[in-house]
Amino acid sequence: MDAEHGAILVTGGAGYIGSHAAKALVQEGRRVVVYDNLSAGHRGAVRWCDLVVADLHDTATLRATIRDYRVGAVMHFAALASVGDSVRDPSPYYRENLEGTLGLLRVMVGEGVRPIIFSSTAAVFGEPTETPITEAHDTRPINPYGETKLAIERALGHFERAYGLQSVALRYFNAAGADPQGEIGEDHRPEAHLIPLAFEAARGGAPLRVFGEDYPTPDGTCLRDYIHVSDLAGAHVLALRHLEAGGASRRYNLGNGHPFSVKDVIAAVERVTGLRVPWMPAARREGDPSVLFASSARIQRDLGWRPSISSPDEIVQTAWRWHAAHPHGFGDRTEG
Ligand SMILES: NC(=O)c1ccc[n+]([C@@H]2O[C@H](COP(=O)([O-])OP(=O)(O)OC[C@H]3O[C@@H](n4cnc5c(N)ncnc54)[C@H](O)[C@@H]3O)[C@@H](O)[C@H]2O)c1
Structure with a gap:
C-alpha cells in the first residue's frame, strides 16, 4: 500500500478505460476509489476497490468522497464519448464533459487535491494536416466532443496558474483490446468501436x-x-508518478x-x-x-x-x- 500519497479517485472507473486503469493502480499497491454514476459503466467492472455510485454534478458527494478516502490525486475518465452523438445532440456533452469537469476541478481546488490525469482525445486535433500527429500539431476540433475536451485542457492550464493544479492530459487515439488476464473488457451500449x-x-x-x-x-x-487499453492504463500510472514526483504539467499524445x-x-x-x-x-x-x-x-x-x-x-x-x-x-x- 502507498501510505505516502493519498488514495486515487478514478471518475468513470466503471467504464472501459477507467476500469483497466483502476486495476493497474491496485496492482501498483495504490488505494483506489471509483466514482461513477453507472450511466454507461458497470458494477461488474469495479472488482478491486470501492465504488461510489454518484454523479460528477453531485459536488457534495464528490467532496465527501475525497475527504472520506483521503484522496490525493484524481484520474478523470468520466465523460460522454461519442463523436457522432456530440454533433447530433451537443448539449449533454457540454453539460457532462465541460460543466461536470469544471465542477470536479473546483472541488479539487477547494479540497487541496492538486494532481489530475485527464482523458483527452485525438479529436482535439480535428482534420490532421500531417501524420504522425505530434503534440505540436494545431488543435482545431471539428465536433463538440473534441471542443469540450480541448476547453478542459485549456482550463487545466488556467487552474494551474491561478490555483496550483497539476495535470497530465493524455490524448488517446483508438483504445482497443481488453485486460490480458481476461478479467474485464469492453462493453459499450450501443457499441461504436x-x-x-x-x-x-x-x-x-x-x-x-x-x-x-x-x-x-x-x-x-x-x-x-489502435492503442491497447492496458498500455493506456500503464501510461496513466506513469503520468501519476511523474506528477507525484513534482514533475511539470504535460500534454501527451498516446497511440501505438x-x-x-x-x-x-x-x-x-x-x-x-x-x-x-x-x-x-x-x-x-x-x-x-x-x-x-x-x-x-x-x-x-x-x-x-x-x-x-x-x-x-x-x-x-x-x-x-x-x-x-x-x-x-x-x-x-x-x-x-
Ligand atoms: N474509448 C476510446 O477510444 C477513447 C478515445 C479517446 C478518449 N477517450 C476518453 O476516455 C474516457 C473513457 O472512455 P471510455 O471508452 O472508457 O468510456 P466509457 O463510457 O466506457 O466510460 C465512461 C464512464 O464515465 C461514467 N460517467 C459518465 N458521465 C458521468 C457523470 N456525470 N458522473 C459520473 N460518472 C459518469 C460512465 O458511467 C462510464 O462508466 C472518456 O473521457 C473518453 O472521452 C476514449
Whole structure:
C-alpha cells in the first residue's frame, strides 16, 4: 500500500478505460476509489476497490468522497464519448464533459487535491494536416466532443496558474483490446468501436459496416491507431508518478504509432476467432480523415512509456478472450 500519497479517485472507473486503469493502480499497491454514476459503466467492472455510485454534478458527494478516502490525486475518465452523438445532440456533452469537469476541478481546488490525469482525445486535433500527429500539431476540433475536451485542457492550464493544479492530459487515439488476464473488457451500449462490432458480426449479429472503401490508403479503408487499453492504463500510472514526483504539467499524445486499416482489423478478427466477419460497404462518414495516427515519442522520451501489445492480432486476442467468455458483456444492463 502507498501510505505516502493519498488514495486515487478514478471518475468513470466503471467504464472501459477507467476500469483497466483502476486495476493497474491496485496492482501498483495504490488505494483506489471509483466514482461513477453507472450511466454507461458497470458494477461488474469495479472488482478491486470501492465504488461510489454518484454523479460528477453531485459536488457534495464528490467532496465527501475525497475527504472520506483521503484522496490525493484524481484520474478523470468520466465523460460522454461519442463523436457522432456530440454533433447530433451537443448539449449533454457540454453539460457532462465541460460543466461536470469544471465542477470536479473546483472541488479539487477547494479540497487541496492538486494532481489530475485527464482523458483527452485525438479529436482535439480535428482534420490532421500531417501524420504522425505530434503534440505540436494545431488543435482545431471539428465536433463538440473534441471542443469540450480541448476547453478542459485549456482550463487545466488556467487552474494551474491561478490555483496550483497539476495535470497530465493524455490524448488517446483508438483504445482497443481488453485486460490480458481476461478479467474485464469492453462493453459499450450501443457499441461504436470496430473490434467489438466485428465480433458481433462474426457471431451472427448485423454485418459490420465499413465506412468508405475509396480513401487514398493501400486498401481504400481508413487507417487508425489502435492503442491497447492496458498500455493506456500503464501510461496513466506513469503520468501519476511523474506528477507525484513534482514533475511539470504535460500534454501527451498516446497511440501505438502503427496505423492499421479497417480491413487489417477485420482480417485480424478472422484470424484470431476463426470466424468470418460479414461486412458491407457504407458511405464515408463526415469528418472521418483517411489517416489518423499518433507520434507518442514525447511520452516515450519523458516518462519511458512503451506500448507492449501492439500488433492487431495481439490486441484482438485480448479483446476476444473476454468477449468469448462474456458474450453478454457484464450482463448488468439491457440494450439501449
Ligand atoms: N474509448 C476510446 O477510444 C477513447 C478515445 C479517446 C478518449 N477517450 C476518453 O476516455 C474516457 C473513457 O472512455 P471510455 O471508452 O472508457 O468510456 P466509457 O463510457 O466506457 O466510460 C465512461 C464512464 O464515465 C461514467 N460517467 C459518465 N458521465 C458521468 C457523470 N456525470 N458522473 C459520473 N460518472 C459518469 C460512465 O458511467 C462510464 O462508466 C472518456 O473521457 C473518453 O472521452 C476514449
